[in-house]
Amino acid sequence: MNRDNSIFYNVQPEVRETNTKVAISNHPVPYYLQEMHTLDGMKVTIRLITCNDKNQLREFHAHLSEETRYLRYQYFKGDLTESDLDTFCHVDYFNALGLVAEAEKDGQKNIIGVGRYVRLNDPQIAEMAFVVQDSEQRKGIGTQLLRHLSILAWERGIRYFIGELLRENGRMINILRKSDPEMNQLTEGSGCTITLNVEDAKENTPAAWNASTCFIKPPV
Numbered sequence: 001m002n003r004d005n006s007i008f009y010n011v012q013p014e015v016r017e018t019n020t021k022v023a024i025s026n027h028p029v030p031y032y033l034q035e036m037h038t039l040d041g042m043k044v045t046i047r048l049i050t051c052n053d054k055n056q057l058r059e060f061h062a063h064l065s066e067e068t069r070y071l072r073y074q075y076f077k078g079d080l081t082e083s084d085l086d087t088f089c090h091v092d093y094f095n096a097l098g099l100v101a102e103a104e105k106d107g108q109k110n111i112i113g114v115g116r117y118v119r120l121n122d123p124q125i126a127e128m129a130f131v132v133q134d135s136e137q138r139k140g141i142g143t144q145l146l147r148h149l150s151i152l153a154w155e156r157g158i159r160y161f162i163g164e165l166l167r168e169n170g171r172m173i174n175i176l177r178k179s180d181p182e183m184n185q186l187t188e189g190s191g192c193t194i195t196l197n198v199e200d201a202k203e204n205t206p207a208a209w210n211a212s213t214c215f216i217k218p219p220v
Protein backbone atom coordinates (compact mmCIF):
# COMPACT_ATOMS: atom_id res chain seq x y z
CA MET A 1 0.00 0.00 0.00
CA ASN A 2 1.31 3.45 -0.69
CA ARG A 3 1.21 6.32 1.73
CA ASP A 4 -1.76 8.01 0.11
CA ASN A 5 -4.29 5.24 0.48
CA SER A 6 -2.83 3.33 3.41
CA ILE A 7 -4.28 3.51 6.87
CA PHE A 8 -0.70 3.39 8.07
CA TYR A 9 2.33 5.53 7.55
CA ASN A 10 5.82 5.14 8.90
CA VAL A 11 6.94 7.84 11.26
CA GLN A 12 9.34 6.39 13.76
CA PRO A 13 10.02 2.69 13.73
CA GLU A 14 10.73 1.95 17.38
CA VAL A 15 10.18 -1.08 19.53
CA ARG A 16 10.62 -0.57 23.24
CA GLU A 17 8.34 -3.23 24.68
CA THR A 18 10.62 -6.19 24.14
CA ASN A 19 9.20 -8.44 26.83
CA THR A 20 5.85 -8.76 25.10
CA LYS A 21 4.53 -11.71 23.17
CA VAL A 22 4.59 -10.23 19.70
CA ALA A 23 7.75 -8.69 18.37
CA ILE A 24 7.33 -5.95 15.82
CA SER A 25 10.06 -4.35 13.81
CA ASN A 26 9.83 -1.25 11.67
CA HIS A 27 6.25 -0.91 12.87
CA PRO A 28 3.89 1.53 11.21
CA VAL A 29 2.32 4.33 13.19
CA PRO A 30 -1.43 4.32 12.65
CA TYR A 31 -3.16 7.65 12.32
CA TYR A 32 -6.25 7.92 14.46
CA LEU A 33 -8.13 11.08 15.14
CA GLN A 34 -11.35 11.87 16.93
CA GLU A 35 -12.75 15.29 17.57
CA MET A 36 -15.37 16.18 20.15
CA HIS A 37 -16.69 19.20 21.97
CA THR A 38 -17.33 19.13 25.69
CA LEU A 39 -20.61 20.57 26.90
CA ASP A 40 -18.79 23.75 27.94
CA GLY A 41 -17.70 24.25 24.34
CA MET A 42 -14.09 23.10 24.44
CA LYS A 43 -12.87 21.34 21.30
CA VAL A 44 -10.93 18.21 22.19
CA THR A 45 -8.90 16.07 19.83
CA ILE A 46 -8.06 12.49 20.69
CA ARG A 47 -5.04 11.10 18.85
CA LEU A 48 -2.22 8.61 19.26
CA ILE A 49 0.72 9.61 21.39
CA THR A 50 4.04 10.02 19.57
CA CYS A 51 7.67 10.39 20.55
CA ASN A 52 7.29 14.13 19.93
CA ASP A 53 4.96 14.48 22.91
CA LYS A 54 7.57 14.25 25.66
CA ASN A 55 7.68 17.94 26.55
CA GLN A 56 3.92 18.32 26.47
CA LEU A 57 3.48 15.21 28.57
CA ARG A 58 6.03 16.43 31.12
CA GLU A 59 4.10 19.71 31.41
CA PHE A 60 0.75 17.92 31.65
CA HIS A 61 1.97 15.72 34.48
CA ALA A 62 3.64 18.64 36.29
CA HIS A 63 0.29 20.40 36.59
CA LEU A 64 -1.71 17.42 37.91
CA SER A 65 -2.83 17.71 41.53
CA GLU A 66 -1.30 15.38 44.09
CA GLU A 67 -4.66 13.64 44.44
CA THR A 68 -4.94 12.95 40.71
CA ARG A 69 -1.36 11.64 40.61
CA TYR A 70 -2.04 9.46 43.59
CA LEU A 71 -5.19 8.00 42.02
CA ARG A 72 -3.31 7.32 38.79
CA TYR A 73 -0.13 5.81 40.21
CA GLN A 74 -1.30 4.73 43.68
CA TYR A 75 1.68 6.48 45.25
CA PHE A 76 2.89 10.07 45.44
CA LYS A 77 4.48 10.29 42.04
CA GLY A 78 6.96 13.11 41.49
CA ASP A 79 7.87 14.56 38.11
CA LEU A 80 8.02 12.19 35.15
CA THR A 81 11.58 10.97 34.54
CA GLU A 82 13.20 10.63 31.12
CA SER A 83 12.66 6.91 31.43
CA ASP A 84 8.93 7.43 32.17
CA LEU A 85 8.64 9.72 29.16
CA ASP A 86 10.39 7.16 26.97
CA THR A 87 8.04 4.42 28.15
CA PHE A 88 4.93 6.52 27.59
CA CYS A 89 5.87 8.15 24.28
CA HIS A 90 7.93 5.48 22.47
CA VAL A 91 5.31 2.83 21.89
CA ASP A 92 4.88 0.26 19.15
CA TYR A 93 1.10 0.91 18.77
CA PHE A 94 0.42 -2.79 19.12
CA ASN A 95 1.74 -4.17 22.39
CA ALA A 96 1.82 -0.72 23.92
CA LEU A 97 -0.39 2.11 22.76
CA GLY A 98 -1.20 5.54 24.14
CA LEU A 99 -3.87 8.10 23.31
CA VAL A 100 -3.77 11.76 24.22
CA ALA A 101 -6.66 14.19 24.49
CA GLU A 102 -5.55 17.60 23.35
CA ALA A 103 -7.16 21.04 23.56
CA GLU A 104 -6.08 24.35 22.14
CA LYS A 105 -5.60 27.39 24.35
CA ASP A 106 -4.22 30.75 23.18
CA GLY A 107 -3.22 29.16 19.89
CA GLN A 108 -1.27 26.38 21.58
CA LYS A 109 -2.26 22.72 21.81
CA ASN A 110 -1.97 21.15 25.24
CA ILE A 111 -2.39 17.59 26.43
CA ILE A 112 -5.33 17.41 28.84
CA GLY A 113 -5.71 13.64 29.13
CA VAL A 114 -3.92 10.36 28.51
CA GLY A 115 -5.09 6.75 28.17
CA ARG A 116 -2.76 3.85 27.52
CA TYR A 117 -2.51 0.10 27.50
CA VAL A 118 0.38 -2.34 27.70
CA ARG A 119 -0.13 -5.95 26.62
CA LEU A 120 0.66 -8.51 29.32
CA ASN A 121 2.19 -11.99 28.95
CA ASP A 122 -1.18 -13.35 27.88
CA PRO A 123 -1.47 -11.53 24.53
CA GLN A 124 -5.24 -11.16 24.89
CA ILE A 125 -4.87 -9.13 28.08
CA ALA A 126 -3.51 -5.61 28.56
CA GLU A 127 -3.20 -3.31 31.54
CA MET A 128 -4.83 0.08 31.03
CA ALA A 129 -4.50 3.46 32.75
CA PHE A 130 -6.10 6.87 32.34
CA VAL A 131 -5.57 10.35 33.66
CA VAL A 132 -7.28 13.67 32.89
CA GLN A 133 -6.16 17.17 33.89
CA ASP A 134 -7.95 18.22 37.09
CA SER A 135 -9.73 21.24 35.60
CA GLU A 136 -11.08 19.13 32.69
CA GLN A 137 -12.37 16.14 34.64
CA ARG A 138 -16.08 15.29 34.56
CA LYS A 139 -16.47 16.55 31.00
CA GLY A 140 -16.56 13.18 29.32
CA ILE A 141 -12.89 13.04 28.27
CA GLY A 142 -11.98 9.96 30.34
CA THR A 143 -14.97 8.13 28.90
CA GLN A 144 -13.90 8.95 25.34
CA LEU A 145 -10.33 7.84 26.04
CA LEU A 146 -11.69 4.50 27.25
CA ARG A 147 -13.92 4.18 24.21
CA HIS A 148 -11.15 4.77 21.70
CA LEU A 149 -8.57 2.75 23.59
CA SER A 150 -11.03 -0.16 23.53
CA ILE A 151 -11.62 0.18 19.78
CA LEU A 152 -7.89 0.19 19.07
CA ALA A 153 -7.12 -2.62 21.54
CA TRP A 154 -9.83 -4.82 20.06
CA GLU A 155 -8.38 -4.36 16.56
CA ARG A 156 -5.05 -5.52 17.99
CA GLY A 157 -6.41 -8.74 19.47
CA ILE A 158 -6.77 -7.57 23.07
CA ARG A 159 -9.88 -9.03 24.65
CA TYR A 160 -9.56 -8.00 28.31
CA PHE A 161 -8.28 -4.90 30.06
CA ILE A 162 -6.92 -5.18 33.56
CA GLY A 163 -6.95 -2.10 35.78
CA GLU A 164 -5.21 -1.79 39.13
CA LEU A 165 -7.13 0.86 41.02
CA LEU A 166 -7.56 2.22 44.50
CA ARG A 167 -10.86 1.10 46.00
CA GLU A 168 -11.66 4.74 46.69
CA ASN A 169 -11.48 5.54 42.95
CA GLY A 170 -15.23 5.54 42.46
CA ARG A 171 -15.13 7.75 39.41
CA MET A 172 -12.92 5.42 37.38
CA ILE A 173 -14.76 2.36 38.65
CA ASN A 174 -18.12 3.92 37.61
CA ILE A 175 -16.86 4.70 34.13
CA LEU A 176 -15.61 1.14 33.70
CA ARG A 177 -18.76 -0.42 35.10
CA LYS A 178 -20.93 1.61 32.73
CA SER A 179 -18.87 0.21 29.84
CA ASP A 180 -19.01 -3.37 31.09
CA PRO A 181 -21.64 -3.91 33.80
CA GLU A 182 -20.37 -7.51 34.17
CA MET A 183 -16.78 -6.48 34.83
CA ASN A 184 -14.92 -8.45 37.45
CA GLN A 185 -13.74 -6.53 40.51
CA LEU A 186 -11.34 -8.25 42.90
CA THR A 187 -10.74 -6.24 46.04
CA GLU A 188 -7.67 -6.65 48.21
CA GLY A 189 -6.79 -4.19 50.95
CA SER A 190 -6.95 -0.62 49.66
CA GLY A 191 -6.74 -1.71 46.05
CA CYS A 192 -8.78 -3.58 43.51
CA THR A 193 -8.14 -5.31 40.22
CA ILE A 194 -10.71 -4.78 37.50
CA THR A 195 -11.07 -7.09 34.52
CA LEU A 196 -13.01 -5.48 31.71
CA ASN A 197 -14.30 -7.12 28.54
CA VAL A 198 -12.87 -5.02 25.71
CA GLU A 199 -15.64 -5.93 23.26
CA ASP A 200 -18.27 -4.70 25.71
CA ALA A 201 -16.29 -1.56 26.44
CA LYS A 202 -15.93 -0.81 22.74
CA GLU A 203 -19.67 -1.35 22.12
CA ASN A 204 -21.14 0.18 25.27
CA THR A 205 -18.97 3.18 26.02
CA PRO A 206 -21.02 6.07 24.68
CA ALA A 207 -19.61 8.21 21.91
CA ALA A 208 -19.25 11.89 22.71
CA TRP A 209 -22.60 13.58 22.15
CA ASN A 210 -21.29 15.68 19.28
CA ALA A 211 -18.18 13.82 18.22
CA SER A 212 -17.20 13.96 14.61
CA THR A 213 -16.94 10.67 12.78
CA CYS A 214 -14.14 8.54 14.06
CA PHE A 215 -11.78 7.83 11.21
CA ILE A 216 -8.43 6.40 10.36
CA LYS A 217 -6.63 8.04 7.48
CA PRO A 218 -3.20 9.20 6.47
CA PRO A 219 -2.21 12.70 7.55
CA VAL A 220 -2.47 15.59 5.09
Ligand SMILES: CC(C)(COP(=O)(O)OP(=O)(O)OC[C@H]1O[C@@H](n2cnc3c(N)ncnc32)[C@H](O)[C@@H]1OP(=O)(O)O)[C@@H](O)C(=O)NCCC(=O)NCCS
Binding pocket: 038, 039, 067, 068, 069, 071, 072, 128, 129, 130, 131, 132, 133, 136, 137, 138, 139, 140, 141, 142, 143, 144, 164, 165, 169, 170, 171, 172, 174, 175
Ligand atom coordinates in the same frame (compact mmCIF):
# COMPACT_ATOMS: atom_id res chain seq x y z
C1 LIG B 1 -10.74 8.79 36.34
C2 LIG B 1 -10.59 9.86 35.28
C3 LIG B 1 -9.56 9.41 34.25
C4 LIG B 1 -11.94 10.05 34.60
O1 LIG B 1 -11.83 11.03 33.62
P1 LIG B 1 -12.99 12.11 33.43
O2 LIG B 1 -12.67 12.86 32.19
O3 LIG B 1 -13.17 12.87 34.66
O4 LIG B 1 -14.23 11.14 33.20
P2 LIG B 1 -15.66 11.49 32.57
O5 LIG B 1 -15.87 12.95 32.57
O6 LIG B 1 -15.75 10.79 31.27
O7 LIG B 1 -16.64 10.79 33.56
C5 LIG B 1 -16.60 11.14 34.94
C6 LIG B 1 -17.96 11.50 35.41
O8 LIG B 1 -18.35 12.72 34.80
C7 LIG B 1 -19.63 12.53 34.22
N1 LIG B 1 -19.68 13.37 33.04
C8 LIG B 1 -19.28 13.05 31.81
N2 LIG B 1 -19.49 14.07 30.97
C9 LIG B 1 -19.99 15.06 31.72
C10 LIG B 1 -20.40 16.39 31.43
N3 LIG B 1 -20.33 16.88 30.21
N4 LIG B 1 -20.81 17.14 32.47
C11 LIG B 1 -20.86 16.64 33.71
N5 LIG B 1 -20.50 15.39 34.04
C12 LIG B 1 -20.09 14.62 33.05
C13 LIG B 1 -19.67 11.09 33.88
O9 LIG B 1 -21.03 10.63 33.77
C14 LIG B 1 -19.02 10.50 35.06
O10 LIG B 1 -19.94 10.48 36.13
P3 LIG B 1 -19.86 9.41 37.29
O11 LIG B 1 -18.54 9.68 38.01
O12 LIG B 1 -21.04 9.74 38.11
O13 LIG B 1 -19.91 8.09 36.62
C15 LIG B 1 -10.17 11.21 35.90
O14 LIG B 1 -11.09 11.55 36.86
C16 LIG B 1 -8.77 11.17 36.49
O15 LIG B 1 -7.79 11.54 35.84
N6 LIG B 1 -8.67 10.73 37.76
C17 LIG B 1 -7.34 10.62 38.40
C18 LIG B 1 -6.50 9.51 37.81
C19 LIG B 1 -7.21 8.18 37.90
O16 LIG B 1 -7.95 7.91 38.82
N7 LIG B 1 -6.94 7.30 36.92
C20 LIG B 1 -7.52 5.97 36.95
C21 LIG B 1 -6.56 4.98 37.48
S1 LIG B 1 -5.53 4.37 36.23
